[in-house]
Amino acid sequence: MKVVRSLIAGVAAAWALWPSCLMAEDFPTRLVRIVVPQSPGGATDTFARTIGQKLSEHWKQPVVIENRAGAGGVIGTESVAKAPADGYTLLVTYEGSQAINPSLYENLPFDSIKDFTPIGTIATTPFLLIVGQKVQAKTFQEFLALARTDPGKMNYGSAGNGSVNHLLGEMLQVEAGIRITHVPYKGAPQAISDVIGGHLDSAFASAPSVIASVQQGLVRALAVSSGKRAAISPDTPTIAEGGVKDFDVSPWWGIFGPAGLPPSVVSKISADLAEIQKAPDVLEVLAKQGGTPLISSPEQFRNLLAKDIAKWAKTVKAAGVKAN
Template sequence: MAGFAVALAAWPSGILAEDFPARAVRIIVPQSAGGATDTFARAIGQKLSERWKQPVVIENRAGAAGVIGTEAVAKAPADGYTLLVTYEGSQAINPSLYEKLPFDSIRDFEPIATIAVTPFLLIVGPQTKANTLQEFLTLARANPDKLNYGSAGNGSVNHLLGEMLKVEAEIRITHVPYKGAPQAISDVIGGHLDSAFASAPSVIASVRQGLVRALAVSSGRRVAISPETPTIAEGGVKDFDVNPWWGIFGPAGLSPSIVSKINSDVAEILQELDFQELLAKQGATPLASSPEEFRALLAKDIAKWAKAVKAAGIKMN
């Protein structure tokens, strides 16, 4: 009788995984159309639709640094038919930026699968007298508060990377927020700004054209899109490793069998050559992980970014 009870308890989740999805699945993207998050969501959505023989609809709900779209998923039914594709900047940074979030980034979500990672490059313009990270740090230490760096806005990954570098390298450089990364990159090119952190895909063309110099890459290892660029750790800032991820979440309480199915399907997609080529064009690298590994990664990154936010003294309403 006990064995029958155990089997009966296991039956619903097995059926759910076997039958899922039986209808259209909605993926909410908490950023605007056209960006990296939207690009990755549409690419993975198309692949999942082909596998599942069901429509996968992408819905952009931008606003409040990703909070609006993320909240919608947190409050959705935990049935697998509403998913979230987001990135480290929203899921791991917002808990420290906002005093009152309408959700908990860990407790209210089921981490399902990571998709990719994309590093950032520290760039300088032609007027900045530094050809290596070591020279840049030496210049900054000799001229405290004189050098500046641009970002996509207060609380952005670009901004916090600069704050992390300031803390870890013990330098003082001035932050200049812009309304978007392209404007900051443009001012580096034009000589109005000394430096900036920019995602590899957004700035690699300018690096290759010689409009800016890439002094270092934020990830712990060199990257294929710019293999000649050393890491920040190689430049003397020990253990510096920031390589923001993109991934898929569901509402808390989602059936483990559905989580496992989606994770397995995504892992297989990440091995497909055409998908890897799409990521490579974005300067991204596939990142496969188990749901448990993804949860641990999120918790680690929330703590990492909390340190940077505290150092920067940033709070958003």
């Protein structure tokens, strides 16, 4: 009798696993939608389109990018949290939205950890401190000197209150002992445009979103936020080199699905992503954008997110930042 019960239990377990295995083997069988909770033209959009195109080629199914910007990434992110957990709606976002928003919004309509399934990281990239051609400072040290000469007169733009661009400026003010006025925008591209147009003194912008403007001479890059110089702009010194000791920020970008995504589908997308990240043409695209590939397992990604939520919570509290 025990043998029969064991046999029945084994068959039942096999049948329980069968749909999940079949789903992973067949996935995807139709169009996959990747939501980007930021504006077109920024780093998140750039990475999403690069990865989306490669996944489409690999899966032989269309992968479309849907930009749903607003509320610091909350609108697009919430739409994925509420989507069916079948793998056909994914989220490409970055540390700024997924790890900072929990501390920024009192009534966030989702839990950044519980309501999502981490799939894998894509890359990390530093931010560049840029100034327009009308700004007298030609070096980072000169920028600091100008800021100290007339506190509050110089300004810097960001993608909105609580964005990485904003908090980098807050961190710089505290650690360098300067005061510059924050000007929030609805997206980084608008801030960059106003730096180019001379309507804004400076901005922190991710390397992918601004490197073309730097190379074309439309703006000057005075410093990079990472602990080491960026290969894409090797002549740009780090903020630490400029005298702000231990300054080192290089946010990550990654892919999530809604909570409850079948483990087999998570494993498949994660494995396919890791394979794509090693492709020479993808490495070339990431390098041109100033990105460094970051391959991680879903569990490693979950741990990284939890750690960064705690890290940014301290920064948000110290800066006294509130969402718009």
